[in-house]
Amino acid sequence: MTTRNLGSGESKLETIISYILIIGVLISVVLEVIGIALFYATYGNLQISQDKSVFISGQNFFAFTLDQFQHLFGSQNALLFITLGLIILILTPYIRAITSAIYFAWEKHYKYVLITLFVIIVLTASLALH
Amino acid sequence: MLDIVTLLLMSIVVGLLGSLTGLGGASILIPIMVLLGIPVKEAVACGMVAIIATSSGAASSFVKERITNIKLAMYLEMFTIVGAIAGATITVIIAPIFLYFLFAAFLLTSFMKVRSSFKTYTPPEKQDRIAKWLGLEGSFYDESTDQVIKYKCTNSVLGGLGMFVAGLAAGMLGIGAGAFKVIVHEKVLKMPAKVSSATSTFIIGMTALAGVSVYLFSGLLNVTLMAPMAVGTTIGAVFGGRLLNKVRDRNLRILFLVIVTLLIIQMLYKGVTAL
Numbered sequence: 001m002t003t004r005n006l007g008s009g010e011s012k013l014e015t016i017i018s019y020i021l022i023i024g025v026l027i028s029v030v031l032e033v034i035g036i037a038l039f040y041a042t043y044g045n046l047q048i049s050q051d052k053s054v055f056i057s058g059q060n061f062f063a064f065t066l067d068q069f070q071h072l073f074g075s076q077n078a079l080l081f082i083t084l085g086l087i088i089l090i091l092t093p094y095i096r097a098i099t100s101a102i103y104f105a106w107e108k109h110y111k112y113v114l115i116t117l118f119v120i121i122v123l124t125a126s127l128a129l130h
Numbered sequence: 131m132l133d134i135v136t137l138l139l140m141s142i143v144v145g146l147l148g149s150l151t152g153l154g155g156a157s158i159l160i161p162i163m164v165l166l167g168i169p170v171k172e173a174v175a176c177g178m179v180a181i182i183a184t185s186s187g188a189a190s191s192f193v194k195e196r197i198t199n200i201k202l203a204m205y206l207e208m209f210t211i212v213g214a215i216a217g218a219t220i221t222v223i224i225a226p227i228f229l230y231f232l233f234a235a236f237l238l239t240s241f242m243k244v245r246s247s248f249k250t251y252t253p254p255e256k257q258d259r260i261a262k263w264l265g266l267e268g269s270f271y272d273e274s275t276d277q278v279i280k281y282k283c284t285n286s287v288l289g290g291l292g293m294f295v296a297g298l299a300a301g302m303l304g305i306g307a308g309a310f311k312v313i314v315h316e317k318v319l320k321m322p323a324k325v326s327s328a329t330s331t332f333i334i335g336m337t338a339l340a341g342v343s344v345y346l347f348s349g350l351l352n353v354t355l356m357a358p359m360a361v362g363t364t365i366g367a368v369f370g371g372r373l374l375n376k377v378r379d380r381n382l383r384i385l386f387l388v389i390v391t392l393l394i395i396q397m398l399y400k401g402v403t404a405l
Contacts, residue, residue, distance in 0.1 A: 015194065047134070050352070055352055061347075083353060089183055094339065111264055122340070126343035
């Protein structure tokens, strides 16, 4: 097998992935900064809290995500924004893996489709079951 | 007591220092937080989240420059994510005292960083069967020598096992374990230094996600700790990445290692007094 890295092949995947990563991180950081600002506006201080409400709780990441997004509109809840930032951050590498799997399937690199699917399945199971 | 602004500023400095020295941020930020009275398990869980941010941010530009080997990364991620899920599960269960000692031991790997960046790359003579079958090879454009460098990987099974161990340590301690990963890449898999660090940065994000999948609902993820850590280390790493070609100061590395030494002593002290 010859090298493919510098050919036209993988370069498209690389461009897409590099955008997914940077956009995901940017959105997440912005949401968290908004969250911190709202935290200050709401509580009047920026103390690190040990209150029960500041700890993430739930069971299934995917159900948890839907639930959080439903509360988004019209909300000014500091903790919600920080949590959404966290969700976007978690989704960033996850979407990166799904994109890679689709790409490998498109390019008929079936060995790599399997490898990527293994990664996606393990992560999905761990996110859904904990 | 630590507040959000102080933690944010601290995270920026640590992120900057971590990316300038290539020795990682979370591995020193977590012991510093423990020193300031944050429970170790909470610091570990939040460190793991911060790593997704810094690693994805830093990996983006390496991927764009085609230095990261995405196929090789996918192969190695199979091992690191399983390791990270196992490691994080162990941390959730065990008593904090074990974490102090493990952290101290793992911080020692910061000293093991190999000086291989200046060596010219020689590919292995033979690839093993799996590496051949999967096509674990590639090429990249090396700006410093103005050459396209072709490389091949070998020892794919042993390399995979090494990555499992790296994932285990990363998941348990909430760190990237970058120094350890780079050693496995260069010494076992025979990757060139640049590809090794770019691919390792890329893998660290996915590994951290696997760890976070365990920590997320473990009741350890404090958002008032997580947000300033993630934002701060990311800002620090982005600036560090921009400065990287301008300042490459040996003194910074020495400073970092002095800090690491103090933190090792502190974690050991914490562990011994908790006995």
